[in-house]
Amino acid sequence: MPDVVVILLTTIFVNNFVMVQFLGLCPFMGASQRIDAALGMGAATTFVLTLACGISYLLDTWLLVPFQLEYLRIIAFIVVIASLVQFSQIVMRATQPLLHEVLGIFVPLITTNCAVLGVALLNSAAGNSFAHSIVYGFGAAVGFSGLLVVFAAVNERLADDRLPAPFRGSAIKMITAGILSLGFMGFTGISP
Amino acid sequence: MIEWLPGVLLMTGLAGLAALLLVVARDRFQPETDEIVQRINQVLPQTQCAQCGYPGCLPYAEAVAAGEAINLCPPGGDETVTVLAELLGREQEPLQDKAAPVVAVIREDDCIGCTLCLPACPVDAIIGSAQEMHTVIEADCTGCELCLEPCPVDCIDLVPVPVAAAAPAFPDFEMNCINCGFCETACPRDLQPQQLFHERERMAALELLDLSACIECYKCDRVCPSELPLTRTFKAAKTRRQQQLNAEATSQRYQARFEAHQQRLASATSKVRKRPSSRDKSALLAKLGGDV
Numbered sequence: 255m256p257d258v259v260v261i262l263l264t265t266i267f268v269n270n271f272v273m274v275q276f277l278g279l280c281p282f283m284g285a286s287q288r289i290d291a292a293l294g295m296g297a298a299t300t301f302v303l304t305l306a307c308g309i310s311y312l313l314d315t316w317l318l319v320p321f322q323l324e325y326l327r328i329i330a331f332i333v334v335i336a337s338l339v340q341f342s343q344i345v346m347r348a349t350q351p352l353l354h355e356v357l358g359i360f361v362p363l364i365t366t367n368c369a370v371l372g373v374a375l376l377n378s379a380a381g382n383s384f385a386h387s388i389v390y391g392f393g394a395a396v397g398f399s400g401l402l403v404v405f406a407a408v409n410e411r412l413a414d415d416r417l418p419a420p421f422r423g424s425a426i427k428m429i430t431a432g433i434l435s436l437g438f439m440g441f442t443g444i445s446p
Numbered sequence: 447m448i449e450w451l452p453g454v455l456l457m458t459g460l461a462g463l464a465a466l467l468l469v470v471a472r473d474r475f476q477p478e479t480d481e482i483v484q485r486i487n488q489v490l491p492q493t494q495c496a497q498c499g500y501p502g503c504l505p506y507a508e509a510v511a512a513g514e515a516i517n518l519c520p521p522g523g524d525e526t527v528t529v530l531a532e533l534l535g536r537e538q539e540p541l542q543d544k545a546a547p548v549v550a551v552i553r554e555d556d557c558i559g560c561t562l563c564l565p566a567c568p569v570d571a572i573i574g575s576a577q578e579m580h581t582v583i584e585a586d587c588t589g590c591e592l593c594l595e596p597c598p599v600d601c602i603d604l605v606p607v608p609v610a611a612a613a614p615a616f617p618d619f620e621m622n623c624i625n626c627g628f629c630e631t632a633c634p635r636d637l638q639p640q641q642l643f644h645e646r647e648r649m650a651a652l653e654l655l656d657l658s659a660c661i662e663c664y665k666c667d668r669v670c671p672s673e674l675p676l677t678r679t680f681k682a683a684k685t686r687r688q689q690q691l692n693a694e695a696t697s698q699r700y701q702a703r704f705e706a707h708q709q710r711l712a713s714a715t716s717k718v719r720k721r722p723s724s725r726d727k728s729a730l731l732a733k734l735g736g737d738v
Contacts, residue, residue: 321452337464341471348475423631
């Protein structure tokens with residue numbers, strides 16, 4: 255149990271995938287204009303990442319490592335994660351229409367997001383057990399979603415502000431992201 | 447043994463398994479019938495016109511879910527066929543006998559006030575009472591022709607209504623977007639013109655990218671090195687969105703009126719009291735014995 259808490263804390267704060275590892279920057283910059291979009295994106299990412307970490311662990315330990323095919327990790331993970339996400343979307347559409355309504359547009363978007371693949375690869379490199387892999391993916395996704403919502407909130411506020419011309423648009427976003435990243439760097443000290 | 451063989455076998459196996467899984471899932475997990483009927487029904491224009499050969503939009507939605515052709519709805523037009531084809535994963539078919547939109551108009555001099563057309567209207571769009579002239583509320587008439595048949599004096603005409611403007615075409619351009627991002631810096635509203643341009647066909651994406659916040663200032667056009675007609679594209683997209691919203695509002699109004707009509711019919715049969723007839727009265731008296 256304590257190691258679960260440690261993994262969660264590490265992935266959410268200390269090793270936050272966007273701010274410290276710089277993964278998944280495209281949705282971070284792209285889908286962060288409005289809080290409701292950020293929430294949908296975050297929920298969909300949580301779903302996909304948790305699933306991806308579980309399945310890629312199974313693939314890695316049962317197929318890739320025994321046959322010494324670790325060099326196929328990237329392409330094998332992509333194939334399996336993409337098809338599994340498509341599959342779960344089909345099942346979700348049939349059985350959970352309400353959930354599909356909320357997550358429907360976002361799920362295909364993040365199927366092959368760099369964060370999803372990156373977390374799966376880092377996870378297999380870290381040599382976590384199955385349960386820990388799932389917690390790892392879930393924590394990474396919670397960190398990502400939380401940050402996305404925070405960033406969207408900042409952006410919503412900035413949208414109505416009068417900024418000096420050189421700061422407008424992407425510039426202020428980069429600066430905001432940089433300051434957020436600085437904040438997250440501060441967690442490095444409590445690394446267990 | 448050749449050293450690349452296991453890798454190739456594994457990847458082929460994985461891809462094959464994944465494909466199999468998806469194909470099986472698509473066939474097994476069709477959305478539940480009730481839900482799919484609801485979704486089809488939402489797409490239909492709710493004119494309840496029965497031109498498809500079914501008594502209303504919901505029965506037709508049920509029939510489509512059970513495998514009926516998707517191109518039998520003239521009021522929905524080609525747009526409905528497109529949406530249905532996408533929703534159900536079927537082939538798009540051209541619409542059968544497409545008719546221009548019409549509304550019913552009563553020739554007031556000829557109307558004899560028989561009230562026969564009132565119950566025939568599925569959306570309660572005809573008003574009038576016995577021996578009085580009837581008239582059609584034009585805004586609520588769906589042009590379904592169901593009132594023509596009961597009229598004994600054939601005083602109802604179908605009059606074509608001005609066709610709603612077709613969806614505006616997106617302007618042509620010579621060179622495609624090169625994703626330089628200049629437009630994003632130029633946009634005073636901090637929108638993402640290049641994303642908006644790429645997603646111009648997809649309403650849901652435009653909504654997320656906040657198209658409605660565009661103030662049509664043409665600043666993105668001026669900085670675009672490909673000289674794309676960005677603002678004119680966004681204007682067209684906005685018009686399309688508005689047309690879509692209008693069509694949805696109309697169909698929702700039709701549906702609400704149709705449901706009210708159905709409810710009224712149902713409550714009419716259940717609420718009307720059954721009074722004792724004179725025969726019942728004499729039978730009661732006979733039972734009591736003696737004259738009262």
